[in-house]
Amino acid sequence: MSHELQFDTDRLPEALIARPLGDIDMAVTPGIQADVLGAVARHSAGCLVVDLGSASYIDSSGIELLFRLHGALAADGVELIVVAPDGSNAARLLGLVAMNDIGEVRRSLAEALHRCGS
Amino acid sequence: SRREAAGGPLTVRLPAEATSLGPLRERLRRWLDAEGLDRAEAADVLLAVGEAASNAIEHPLEPAPAAIVVTLARMEGDAVRISIRDHGRWDEEPSAPHRGRGMNIMQAVAGELAIDRTPEGTTVTIHHRKGERVA
Numbered sequence: 001m002s003h004e005l006q007f008d009t010d011r012l013p014e015a016l017i018a019r020p021l022g023d024i025d026m027a028v029t030p031g032i033q034a035d036v037l038g039a040v041a042r043h044s045a046g047c048l049v050v051d052l053g054s055a056s057y058i059d060s061s062g063i064e065l066l067f068r069l070h071g072a073l074a075a076d077g078v079e080l081i082v083v084a085p086d087g088s089n090a091a092r093l094l095g096l097v098a099m100n101d102i103g104e105v106r107r108s109l110a111e112a113l114h115r116c117g118s
Numbered sequence: 119s120r121r122e123a124a125g126g127p128l129t130v131r132l133p134a135e136a137t138s139l140g141p142l143r144e145r146l147r148r149w150l151d152a153e154g155l156d157r158a159e160a161a162d163v164l165l166a167v168g169e170a171a172s173n174a175i176e177h178p179l180e181p182a183p184a185a186i187v188v189t190l191a192r193m194e195g196d197a198v199r200i201s202i203r204d205h206g207r208w209d210e211e212p213s214a215p216h217r218g219r220g221m222n223i224m225q226a227v228a229g230e231l232a233i234d235r236t237p238e239g240t241t242v243t244i245h246h247r248k249g250e251r252v253a
Contacts, residue, residue, distance in 0.1 A: 023140060023143065025136070025140070025143075025168060025172070026139065026172050026175070026176070027136035027137050027140065057143060057161075057164065057165075057168065059165055059168045059169055059172065059220065059223065060169060060172070060217075060219040060220035061172065061220075064219070089161060089165075092161065092165075093165070096222075096226045096227065097223055097226060099219070
């Protein structure tokens with residue numbers, strides 16, 4: 001049984017931004033995946049920015065989530081950009097182990113949106 | 119602000135379910151703060167424990183019906199020692215790519231890491247010296 005993690009969404013012309021608020025672990029990642037993919041479909045977004053700056057905890061289950069989101073979105077031609085600000089838990093995690101197939105990573109929302117718009 | 123006086127070892131016993139991970143982190147967060155770890159160090163310890171506890175929940179091939187994960191945390195001088203014990207038998211190799219990633223992350227942030235597998239269960243022990251940034 002999973003419980004729900006809140007996340008904010010912002011729909012901009014160039015992207016849908018999803019910002020998980022709180023701890024990302026294996027209890028919540030299935031729910032986040034479903035909710036985020038649903039939001040992308042509802043908004044017909046061509047680019048999804050997942051802003052991890054408000055993740056108070058994130059581990060390999062979060063990386064697995066990004067990997068699955070990237071795969072699902074790529075099949076529909078939607079780009080995934082991950083924001084991991086300097087000093088964040090997400091930046092710490094992504095710096096620890098080499099990985100691919102989670103999409104582009106940027107250090108700020110502005111850089112991510114610029115990438116979406118290009 | 120003055121921290122609460124350190125209160126001794128911490129024992130957390132929780133069901134081997136994903137919904138136990140949040141309560142485990144909360145209790146450990148408070149304990150690590152009381153023991154004087156700064157936020158960055160505590161975050162590394164929480165990440166290592168989180169991966170170990172996730173393994174304990176996901177991995178057992180024959181989980182007992184009322185499986186419990188036991189986490190013991192104590193200070194040894196200026197070092198933290200935390201053991202996470204489950205009562206199932208693990209796959210020898212991670213059965214899914216993401217569990218391999220979890221193992222790599224645990225090894226990267228834990229300081230010293232020991233994994234002891236017996237037929238009765240698996241114990242992961244993390245040893246982290248205060249003031250050492252490991253990765």
